[in-house]
Amino acid sequence: MESLIKDNTFISSLDWRKKGSLIPVYNKNIFTIDTGGNHENCIVILHGYLSSSYDYYKVLPELSKHYRVIVQDLIGFGFSDKPEKKYFTIIDQTDYVLELWKILGLNNVTIISHGYGNLLTTEILARQNHLATNIEIKKIFFCNGDAPVNHYNYLDIHNTFKDVDSEKMISMLTSFGVYKKIMKDYFYDETKITDEELTEMWVQLENDNGRDIINFIYHYVRERKIFWNRWTTALKETENSIELIWGKEDKITHDWLESSKEEKTTNYEICLIEKSGHFPMLEKPQEWLQCVLKK
Amino acid sequence: MNNLDWKNKGTLVSVYDKDIFVIDKGKSKDTLVILHGYPTSSYDYYKVLPELSRHYRVIIHDHLGFGFSEKPLEYSYSIIEQADVALQLWKQMGLTNVTLLAHDYGTSIATEIIARHNKHQINLQIDQLILCNGSMHIELSKLRVIQKLLRNKITRKWVAKMTNFSLYKKNLRNIFFDKKKISDEELQEMWFQLLHNRGEKIIHTLSNYINERYTFWHRWIGALKETQIPTKIVWAKNDPVAIDLIAGLLAIEIPNNKLFWLNECGHFPMLEKPEEWTELILNKEI
Numbered sequence: 001m002e003s004l005i006k007d008n009t010f011i012s013s014l015d016w017r018k019k020g021s022l023i024p025v026y027n028k029n030i031f032t033i034d035t036g037g038n039h040e041n042c043i044v045i046l047h048g049y050l051s052s053s054y055d056y057y058k059v060l061p062e063l064s065k066h067y068r069v070i071v072q073d074l075i076g077f078g079f080s081d082k083p084e085k086k087y088f089t090i091i092d093q094t095d096y097v098l099e100l101w102k103i104l105g106l107n108n109v110t111i112i113s114h115g116y117g118n119l120l121t122t123e124i125l126a127r128q129n130h131l132a133t134n135i136e137i138k139k140i141f142f143c144n145g146d147a148p149v150n151h152y153n154y155l156d157i158h159n160t161f162k163d164v165d166s167e168k169m170i171s172m173l174t175s176f177g178v179y180k181k182i183m184k185d186y187f188y189d190e191t192k193i194t195d196e197e198l199t200e201m202w203v204q205l206e207n208d209n210g211r212d213i214i215n216f217i218y219h220y221v222r223e224r225k226i227f228w229n230r231w232t233t234a235l236k237e238t239e240n241s242i243e244l245i246w247g248k249e250d251k252i253t254h255d256w257l258e259s260s261k262e263e264k265t266t267n268y269e270i271c272l273i274e275k276s277g278h279f280p281m282l283e284k285p286q287e288w289l290q291c292v293l294k295k
Numbered sequence: 296m297n298n299l300d301w302k303n304k305g306t307l308v309s310v311y312d313k314d315i316f317v318i319d320k321g322k323s324k325d326t327l328v329i330l331h332g333y334p335t336s337s338y339d340y341y342k343v344l345p346e347l348s349r350h351y352r353v354i355i356h357d358h359l360g361f362g363f364s365e366k367p368l369e370y371s372y373s374i375i376e377q378a379d380v381a382l383q384l385w386k387q388m389g390l391t392n393v394t395l396l397a398h399d400y401g402t403s404i405a406t407e408i409i410a411r412h413n414k415h416q417i418n419l420q421i422d423q424l425i426l427c428n429g430s431m432h433i434e435l436s437k438l439r440v441i442q443k444l445l446r447n448k449i450t451r452k453w454v455a456k457m458t459n460f461s462l463y464k465k466n467l468r469n470i471f472f473d474k475k476k477i478s479d480e481e482l483q484e485m486w487f488q489l490l491h492n493r494g495e496k497i498i499h500t501l502s503n504y505i506n507e508r509y510t511f512w513h514r515w516i517g518a519l520k521e522t523q524i525p526t527k528i529v530w531a532k533n534d535p536v537a538i539d540l541i542a543g544l545l546a547i548e549i550p551n552n553k554l555f556w557l558n559e560c561g562h563f564p565m566l567e568k569p570e571e572w573t574e575l576i577l578n579k580e581i
Contacts, residue, residue, distance in 0.1 A: 026414065087513045091375060095414055130311060130379045131386075132416070222510060226503065229371035 004062040004289045011057050013200045025100045031079035032072045036064030043067040048115025052078030052204050058285040078204045090223050094123040108136040114143040126234035140242045144250045144278050173211045176202050186278040188249040243269040245291040247276030296341045298484045310384045316363035317356045321348030329355040332399025336362025336488050342569040360501050366492040372501045378407040394423040402429030410518035424526040428537040433508035435541050441466050445502040455499035460486050470562035472533040519549050526552040529575045531560035
């Protein structure tokens with residue numbers, strides 16, 4: 001297959017910033033890139049924790065040849081506003097996502113999400129099941145991330161929760177050196193992420209004192225416990241078609257693949273990407289695109 | 296009133312495929328919806344329902360996991376979910392305008408509903424909000440030993456297993472100002488409703504809401520600070536859990552509110568001082 005990615009795609013944060021605009025949603029500005037507007041079918045992308053829309057810089061040009069693509073920085077990340085308080089819940093984050101989509105006039109979307117973004121997608125599914133949102137979903141692609149824990153009494157298993165990984169993520173915020181080291185570790189082939197790229201990502205984390213405000217991972221781990229049943233039920237009951245796009249060699253998250261087999265949640269299609277870690281859209285952009293674009 | 300008579304006053308309504316016990320009384324065009332507290336049920340309002348329903352169409356439901364409602368074993372009894380259930384129930388009943396009254400646990404559900412109302416996510420018009428004793432400011436709340444034990448992930452199951460009528464009786468009676476104002480018979484009926492549908496199996500999961508009050512503090516207190524809904528705060532002054540300081544703080548934070556005190560009264564004013572409480576609820580001053 002002909003290459004979908006040009007060799008020289010690198011883009012600086014500043015140039016990335018120019019691709020999008022700040023859209024006011026409730027009392028916050030959300031950095032949004034809205035491209036490929038000539039297409040009727042729409043893909044919306046929800047990035048992961050400690051990331052930003054920038055994760056998709058390699059795949060966006062090709063994707064927007066086929067879809068209207070909307071990538072946004074979630075509240076607290078990238079060029080979007082920061083929450084005033086440290087506790088910015090997934091419920092709040094989802095409110096802002098849905099309101100942005102409403103402002104953009106979207107009502108039938110394909111969602112691609114990754115890591116933390118998967119939880120937002122799952123919350124959207126819960127609201128759909130509870131008839132609390134009008135959004136229509138064509139298809140969902142979940143990329144690498146943890147599955148909602150399916151356990152009746154979540155508090156009994158708090159120890160098995162991966163607090164080590166939470167701590168690792170928090171430590172990423174301490175300095176660029178630590179950040180770089182851990183990020184590289186999330187890749188299967190660490191040469192697939194350059195220092196140049198990591199610097200741009202770090203700049204975005206730093207933006208507007210972001211580092212001080214987004215260490216809310218413990219909080220979101222707790223929310224996952226609170227909503228375990230809401231979210232596993234949402235995944236079980238949804239009639240939307242779901243596909244997993246998975247970097248096979250992910251060192252931090254893997255349990256979704258296992259639990260989806262165990263639970264037989266739904267008949268997920270799985271598009272497995274060999275020799276890719278936690279960020280398949282950055283490490284194996286070509287393969288990632290094939291997963292999304294194949295008909 | 297015994298709990299069977301209470302049960303006969305209501306019906307089971309299916310919401311998201313779960314049975315919710317609902318009392319719907321009164322013919323007024325003004326509707327009052329009530330969100331009850333923990334770990335009790337709609338039964339808390341048995342003394343005040345006759346008078347309230349002369350002025351309002353009164354709708355009280357037992358939250359999922361409480362009273363005569365279904366008590367699914369595998370469920371996240373989260374305030375967010377309870378708000379979903381309440382809103383869906385009211386939608387199914389065709390309500391468009393309501394006065395919303397909440398007490399204790401119910402106040403947290405109410406704050407979640409207000410958050411959604413502020414964000415224009417729901418079509419329900421809330422003409423007035425009435426907040427009764429509830430620890431919305433959880434940081435000021437004087438949690439009882441039993442609540443602390445139920446909050447703790449290690450002790451909660453043990454406590455739930457050990458809970459029996461005499462412990463329940465003691466804990467509930469202790470939060471009355473005048474302990475004589477609640478009879479053994481009433482407590483027995485309340486206890487029976489807790490056990491109904493094997494409620495003892497899930498009681499410890501219901502108490503998660505205390506943790507949620509911390510997690511959603513900014514969302515919920517923020518919602519109260521933003522709301523333009525006329526709000527009446529009706530507070531029993533001698534509540535040892537949801538102390539008067541909470542009411543005082545709410546009165547500073549909520550933009551359009553009026554605070555009414557009920558003296559010499561504990562955590563359950565609708566049971567302890569039903570007449571005075573009802574008078575304040577019906578007072579049209581705000």
